[in-house]
Amino acid sequence: xxxxxxxxxxxxxxSWAMLMKxxxxxKDVCYTMxxxxxxxxxxxxxxxxVMPVALVLIIFVALLLRTRPILEAKSISELLLGQVWLxxxxxxxxxxxxxxxxxxxxxxxxxxxxxxLLSAIYLSEYSRPSTVALMKPVLDLLAxxxxxxxxxxxMLAVVPAVQKFIAPLxxxxxxxxxxxxxxxxxxxxxxxxxxxxxxxxxxxxxSVAYEVMRTVPFGMREASLAVGATQWQTIRYVVMPQAMxxxxxxxxxxxxxxxxxxxxxxxxxxxxANKLPRSIFDPAYPLPAxxxxxxxxxxxxxxxxxALMGAALVLMLVVVIFNVISALILRxxxxxxxx
Amino acid sequence: MKKRLNRQTLEEAIFKGxxxxxxxxxxxALFFILVTVLVKGLPALNWQMLTQVPTAGxxxxxxxxxxxxxxxxxxxxxxxxxxxxxxxLPIALYLEVYARGTRWANMVRLSMDVLWxxxxxxxxxxxxxxxxxxxxxxxxxxxxxxxxxxxxPIMTRAMDEVIRLIPFELKEVSYAxxxxxxxxxxxxVFRQMxxxxxxxxxxxxxxxxxxxxxxxxTAGYTDRVPTSLLRPVASLPLAVFFQLGTPYPEVQQxxxxxxxxxxxxxxxxxxxxxxxxxxLSQNVIK
Amino acid sequence: xxxxxxxxxxxxxxxxxxxxxxxxxxxxxKHQITVIIGPSGCGxxxxxKSLDRLLDLTDGVSISGEVLLDGVNIYAPDIDVTAVxxxxxxLPQRPFPLPMSIYDNVAYGMRIHNMRKGxxxxxxxxxxxxxxxxxxxxxxxxHGPAVRLSVGQQQRLCLARGLxxxxxxxxxxxxxxxxxxxxxxxxxxxxxxxxxxxxVVLVTHILRQAKRLADYVxxxxxxxxxxxxxxxxxxxxxxxxxxxxxxxxxx
Numbered sequence: 001x002x003x004x005x006x007x008x009x010x011x012x013x014x015s016w017a018m019l020m021k022x023x024x025x026x027k028d029v030c031y032t033m034x035x036x037x038x039x040x041x042x043x044x045x046x047x048x049x050v051m052p053v054a055l056v057l058i059i060f061v062a063l064l065l066r067t068r069p070i071l072e073a074k075s076i077s078e079l080l081l082g083q084v085w086l087x088x089x090x091x092x093x094x095x096x097x098x099x100x101x102x103x104x105x106x107x108x109x110x111x112x113x114x115x116x117l118l119s120a121i122y123l124s125e126y127s128r129p130s131t132v133a134l135m136k137p138v139l140d141l142l143a144x145x146x147x148x149x150x151x152x153x154x155m156l157a158v159v160p161a162v163q164k165f166i167a168p169l170x171x172x173x174x175x176x177x178x179x180x181x182x183x184x185x186x187x188x189x190x191x192x193x194x195x196x197x198x199x200x201x202x203x204x205x206x207s208v209a210y211e212v213m214r215t216v217p218f219g220m221r222e223a224s225l226a227v228g229a230t231q232w233q234t235i236r237y238v239v240m241p242q243a244m245x246x247x248x249x250x251x252x253x254x255x256x257x258x259x260x261x262x263x264x265x266x267x268x269x270x271x272x273a274n275k276l277p278r279s280i281f282d283p284a285y286p287l288p289a290x291x292x293x294x295x296x297x298x299x300x301x302x303x304x305x306x307a308l309m310g311a312a313l314v315l316m317l318v319v320v321i322f323n324v325i326s327a328l329i330l331r332x333x334x335x336x337x338x339x
Numbered sequence: 340m341k342k343r344l345n346r347q348t349l350e351e352a353i354f355k356g357x358x359x360x361x362x363x364x365x366x367x368a369l370f371f372i373l374v375t376v377l378v379k380g381l382p383a384l385n386w387q388m389l390t391q392v393p394t395a396g397x398x399x400x401x402x403x404x405x406x407x408x409x410x411x412x413x414x415x416x417x418x419x420x421x422x423x424x425x426x427x428l429p430i431a432l433y434l435e436v437y438a439r440g441t442r443w444a445n446m447v448r449l450s451m452d453v454l455w456x457x458x459x460x461x462x463x464x465x466x467x468x469x470x471x472x473x474x475x476x477x478x479x480x481x482x483x484x485x486x487x488x489x490x491x492p493i494m495t496r497a498m499d500e501v502i503r504l505i506p507f508e509l510k511e512v513s514y515a516x517x518x519x520x521x522x523x524x525x526x527x528v529f530r531q532m533x534x535x536x537x538x539x540x541x542x543x544x545x546x547x548x549x550x551x552x553x554x555x556x557t558a559g560y561t562d563r564v565p566t567s568l569l570r571p572v573a574s575l576p577l578a579v580f581f582q583l584g585t586p587y588p589e590v591q592q593x594x595x596x597x598x599x600x601x602x603x604x605x606x607x608x609x610x611x612x613x614x615x616x617x618x619l620s621q622n623v624i625k
Numbered sequence: 626x627x628x629x630x631x632x633x634x635x636x637x638x639x640x641x642x643x644x645x646x647x648x649x650x651x652x653x654x655k656h657q658i659t660v661i662i663g664p665s666g667c668g669x670x671x672x673x674k675s676l677d678r679l680l681d682l683t684d685g686v687s688i689s690g691e692v693l694l695d696g697v698n699i700y701a702p703d704i705d706v707t708a709v710x711x712x713x714x715x716l717p718q719r720p721f722p723l724p725m726s727i728y729d730n731v732a733y734g735m736r737i738h739n740m741r742k743g744x745x746x747x748x749x750x751x752x753x754x755x756x757x758x759x760x761x762x763x764x765x766x767x768h769g770p771a772v773r774l775s776v777g778q779q780q781r782l783c784l785a786r787g788l789x790x791x792x793x794x795x796x797x798x799x800x801x802x803x804x805x806x807x808x809x810x811x812x813x814x815x816x817x818x819x820x821x822x823x824x825v826v827l828v829t830h831i832l833r834q835a836k837r838l839a840d841y842v843x844x845x846x847x848x849x850x851x852x853x854x855x856x857x858x859x860x861x862x863x864x865x866x867x868x869x870x871x872x873x874x875x876x
Contacts, residue, residue, distance in 0.1 A: 034519060041521035045433035048426055049443070052491065053450045059457070059465045066468050118361030126358055129684050135366065141609045142369050144542070145602060146549025148576040152598045153372045155583065156379060199368050206365065219721040222679060223783065227734035227790045228711030230351040237733070242724040253456075260458020262552035263580060288460045288552065295467070295556055312464035316457055323456030327449060342705040347737075 056320075063313040070306035079310065085273045087294075092307040094314065096276050100190075100284035101315075103277050104265060105258045107194025108201065113251055116202050120209035125235055136207075143203040151267035154196035159268050162195070163187025167281050182281030186270065191280040193269035200264055201254035208253060212246030213239055245329050252326035256319045262288035287315045373602070380599025383592040389600075393562045398585055405597055407564050408578035412601075414479060414565055415558060415574055416548035419486030420540055423494050426487075428536065431498035435505070436524040448499070455492035460552040462489050467556040479565050479572040482558025489553050490543035497542050501535025502528065534616045541612035545605050551576030575601045629655035629794070629824045630676060635690035637671055637680065645671045647848045649690070653841070658816065658825040660835045660856070663845035664871065669828040670798050672845065676826065677713045677796055678706050711738065714787020716800035716812075720779035722771035723786075727763050730771045730782055734790035749789065757785035758815055777808025784815065795819060797827040801834070813838060832872065836860060844868050 030036050070079065070092060082093025123132055163186060174180040182189070216239050224234040240247075270283020271293060277284045291308050298305040342348070391404035430447065438444040466485030475481055505528060513523040529536075551574070559571030560581065575597055582594035630653040637646040646668050653659045653676075661669045674680050676692060678699060691698040699709045711734070723730050731750045735741050741749050750767070754760040759781040763774070771782060780800060787795065797816070801809035816825055816838060829835050835842065839856040844865075852859060852868045863869045 034522075038519035038521045041524075042433075042437055045429040045437060045524075048429035049433050049438070049447045051426055052430065052454055052495070053447055055488070055491075056450045056453050059461070062465055062468045062472075063461075115361045115365055118358045119365045122358035122362040126355060127362070137609070137613065138366075138369060141606060142372070144545045144549070144605050144609055145372070146551070146576055146605065148549070148551050148579045149376060149598045149602055150372070152379075152579060152583065152595065153375050156595075157371070157375055199372065202365055203369065217721065218682075219717055219719060220723060222682065222715070222717065223721040223723060223786070224733070225682065226677060226679060226710055226713070226715035227737065227786060228707040228709075229734070229737045230347050230707055232351045232354040233347070233737055235354075237725075237737075238723050256456045260456075260460065262458065262460045263576065267580070267583070288458060291460050291464060292552060292555055309464055309468065312461045316461045319456050319458055319461075320453050323453055324449070327452035341708075342703050347707065348705070 059316070060313075063309050063316065066309040067306050067313050070303050070310055073303060079307075080314070083274070083276065087301050087304045087307070090303060092303065092310075094287075094311060096274060097285055097287045097290050097311065098314070099276055100269070101259055101286040101288075103190050103280075103284055104193040104197060104269060104286050105255060107190055107280055108197035108258045109251070109255060111194060112198035112202055112205060112254060115198075116205040116254075117209055117247065119202075120206050120213060121235060121239075123206070123210050124213040125231060125239065139203045139207050143207065147200065147261055147264040148267075150196055150200045151264040153199075154192060154264060154268040158192045158195050159187040161187075162189060162192045162281070166191065171281070179279055180281070182279040184270070184281050184283055186283070188268055188270035188283055189281045190269065190277055190284045193265045193284065193286070194280070196264050196268050197258045197261060200261065201257050204257060205250050205254040208250035209243075209247050212243045212250065215246070216242045245332065249326040249329045252322050252329075256322045256326070259322070260288060260315060260319050262292050265289060266292055287311050291315075376595070376599055376602050379595040380597075380602075383596035384599055385596075388593065388596055392564055397562070398582070398587075398590055405573075405575070405578050405593070405600075407562055408573040408575045408597065409600065411479075411558070411561075411565050411572040412548050412575040412604075415482045415486055415554060415572060416544050418479070418483035419490050419547045420494075420544045422483060422487035423490040423543055424536075424540060427491055427495040427498060427539075430495050431502050431532075432524045432528060434499060435502045436510070436520050436528055451492045451495050451499075454488075455496060458552070459489050459550050460555075463553040463556040466553065470557060476569075477557055477559030477571050478567075478569045479558065480568040482554045482572060482574070483568075485553045485557040486547045486550065489550055490547050493546050494539045494543040497539035498532065498535055501532050501539070505531050534618075538612045538616045541608050541615070545608040548604060548608075549576060549601060551580060575604075627655040628652045629695065630826075631693040631696075632672075632676075633691045633693065635672075635675060635692060636688070637668075637675060638687045639683065640685055645848055646675070649850055651843055651850055651853050653824065653826060655824050656820055656822070657840035658820050658827060658838050659841040659843065660839035661826065661828045661843045661845060662830070662832065662835050662871075663851075665830060667845045668848040669830075669845055672843075673796050673798055673826060673828050676794070677715060678709050679715065681706065711790050712792050713794040713796050714784070714790070714792040716780065716783055716787065716795065716797040718799045719803045720776060720783045722774065722779050722782055725771065726768045727771045727774070727782060728767040731785050731789050733786060738790060740790070753785040753789045754782075756788055756815075756819075757781045758811060759785060775808075777804050777811065780804060780808065780812060781815070784812070788819075792823070794824045794826065797825065797829075799828055799830065802830075844871065846871070 030039060074092065079092060079094055080098070081095050082091070083095050084091045084093045085096065123135060167182070167187065167189070170180045171182070220238055220242065221234050224238045225231070229237070265286055266289040269286060269289065271285045271289055272283040273285050275282070291311050294304070294308060298308050387402070388404040389409065390406055391402070392407045393403040393405070394401055397403035434444045434447060438447075462485055466481060466488065469484070470476070470481045509527060509531060510523055513527045518526070554574050555577065558574060560573050560577055561571045562573070565572040579594045579597045579601065582590050582597065585591065632649050632651045635646055635649040636644065639645050649672060661672060663669050671680065675688065680686055680688060688700060691700055694709070694712065698704070723733060725733070728750055731753055732746055735746060735749060751760060754763065759778060762778060771779065774782060780803075795816070801812050804812065813834070816827070819825065820840075827838060836856070841854070842856050842859040843853040844851045844859065846867055852863060852865045859868065860872065863872060
């Protein structure tokens with residue numbers, strides 16, 4: 001596993017070495033046109049595959065280079081843990097933005113994961129085939145709907161609902177707990193962002209979890225039911241353990257989607273800088289929103305562009321780490337199930 | 340053997356109810372989105388929106404439409420899809436025909452997974468960096484290149500999944516006739532995966548046309564219909580975003596209409612890809 | 626001969642146009658081996674699974690008629706399906722060990738039904754593994770994953786798992802078809818021993834296996850029961866022309 005991650009980092013060298021190896025192994029001479037075509041076709045195709053491997057590194061290096069000015073001016077801990085964001089005074093603390101991203105993602109996952117997994121269980125184990133036949137295209141369609149549209153829905157439906165119903169009600173019942181109390185009257189809040197994100201990642205998580213559960217062989221369910229287990233017991237003790245790695249991967253997939261999502265969140269989350277969120281009704285300012293909102297003026301203030309590119313770098317690193325882990329887990333399952 | 344109310348049956352009922360309830364909630368939320376967009380967008384949608392570009396006072400509620408954004412989005416997504424196709428097709432073919440099961444193939448797939456997860460705003464920032472380095476301004480070309488990067492992993496993965504389903508025997512037959520790997524790839528594998536390629540393209544096109552964060556930096560925005568690769572270009576997602584940002588209700592109405600147009604395009608693409616996949620797969624050996 | 630299961634006018638439809646079982650009437654004797662034979666696609670497996678209500682799991686299936694187990698109709702509306710299934714152990718065509726250890730596989734049913742705990746459970750697991758003839762091979766790796774066993778061992782594990790919920794009936798759906806000859810022999814030997822205490826119903830397409838094991842034979846063709854009766858009668862002196870043709874290998 002580790003070697004694969006390392007291999008990505010050293011990919012350009014490796015790919016060159018592999019090309020060299022290819023050359024040396026093909027010692028026999030080409031006489032026909034077909035043979036030449038075959039050889040050059042292979043090389044051309046191979047170079048195309050170098051591209052994605054190299055691209056990962058190139059994006060990383062390019063963003064790192066653009067971030068360097070600010071890394072030279074300030075220490076990494078100062079940037080990551082600093083709480084003040086005043087570009088005009090040269091203060092660039094990422095901490096509130098990182099926390100904003102984490103808060104929104106956490107709320108989204110807490111809402112989405114149980115509902116999505118139960119929905120996937122329903123579709124895969126309980127529902128009639130006609131329900132699945134109806135839902136599959138709808139899920140595919142919704143997975144493809146642009147984030148701006150989810151943002152529009154969030155502004156039209158979620159924000160007013162949070163403002164008028166959820167915030168006052170929860171504030172009344174659970175206001176003594178700081179997690180649910182807030183003086184933000186607008187409805188543009190972490191909860192709104194979380195709800196929109198939860199609904200947005202739901203089609204992806206449901207589809208993947210459903211597919212993974214379908215890969216559990218029918219005979220295995222039958223074996224459990226044949227000794228007199230109920231359907232739920234079969235799901236709990238047989239289907240879920242067998243599908244668990246894939247389900248984890250589905251959730252991590254949703255997680256990385258949620259972390260990187262820009263537009264939908266940006267439109268409903270409030271975007272208030274310099275304030276650490278304490279309650280789900282507080283506004284927040286996640287990293288992607290920070291980048292998207294300020295790109296216009298970033299060239300006019302010293303170090304501002306470097307700071308924003310740094311934000312992009314942080315975002316990329318976090319998401320990539322989650323993604324590599326989930327990809328490796330998924331590959332492991334596929335290998336184990338013998339595909 | 341008679342039915343009794345015990346822990347098991349109770350547990351079964353509770354969890355079945357929970358699963359069904361969760362499914363209903365999710366299904367309702369998902370249908371609610373489609374309904375909201377439809378209800379809000381339809382009244383504001385008119386012929387003028389589709390056929391005109393914004394006039395001078397458009398953003399305070401005067402005459403005009405969003406033809407610039409519709410065309411711009413189509414150009415951007417189509418360009419990005421074609422560019423991504425140029426790269427992803429050889430990659431998918433190479434992984435299956437030349438490097439099947441090698442470490443290199445695994446590594447390419449892993450980096451595809453990594454690229455797949457990178458948020459589009461990061462691609463936007465990278466595209467912007469790239470353009471600064473090349474001395475370019477925000478333009479149609481810049482947007483196309485960035486979108487191609489966003490679409491590349493989506494398209495490659497979709498193709499890879501199709502290509503892996505091709506039975507090995509099919510290639511064996513081709514080799515047995517004395518074909519080279521290139522000929523096998525271009526004449527046999529390519530034809531077999533044609534429906535997959537089309538679906539992958541449509542999938543990537545749909546993702547590209549809806550992506551706002553990556554074109555925000557790289558394509559800019561303009562009220563004119565795009566005429567040159569090197570000029571800025573408008574796009575639908577940004578049209579929605581900017582119009583929603585204005586304080587005028589008439590303009591916000593138009594944002595809803597633009598969102599509806601975008602959704603309709605996606606719906607069209609989604610249904611189209613199902614239909615095409617069904618039609619084209621007639622010649623495919625199952 | 627004491628009847629254990631009685632099937633009365635059983636009809637099964639998978640889809641509206643295709644009828645899998647047509648008006649089946651058979652009686653299955655207690656503590657004997659009943660073998661269902663017939664060409665493939667004739668409804669053998671469907672009949673077998675209908676005895677355990679495992680057909681309910683198939684999408685779009687409709688069932689009419691009754692199956693009386695000790696005189697109780699298991700398709701009556703007030704029947705607890707899990708209790709029915711507990712009464713019969715299933716040996717599928719291919720063994721399906723559950724995704725857990727060997728020990729947990731055998732203990733699975735007993736835990737589900739809260740039958741035993743602690744030391745008692747350990748003893749029971751050992752007992753049923755011995756009964757299935759697997760104990761000596763796995764006693765040192767009880768907590769290793771069940772998927773590591775060979776296919777033949779897995780099938781005996783499935784047998785132990787089925788026996789552990791104290792059923793009265795063992796249903797075998799071509800249980801030796803995925804096994805090597807030696808493992809198959811192993812299973813056959815077990816089944817012959819087990820018929821002292823259990824009613825065994827077996828689907829097979831191997832005539833010689835049927836002749837080796839059967840006390841009672843049901844011959845099916847195109848979803849109908851053509852002939853049924855004690856094994857020696859059906860094999861040596863078939864009443865029906867179609868049975869004779871099948872036994873001579875004309876299908």
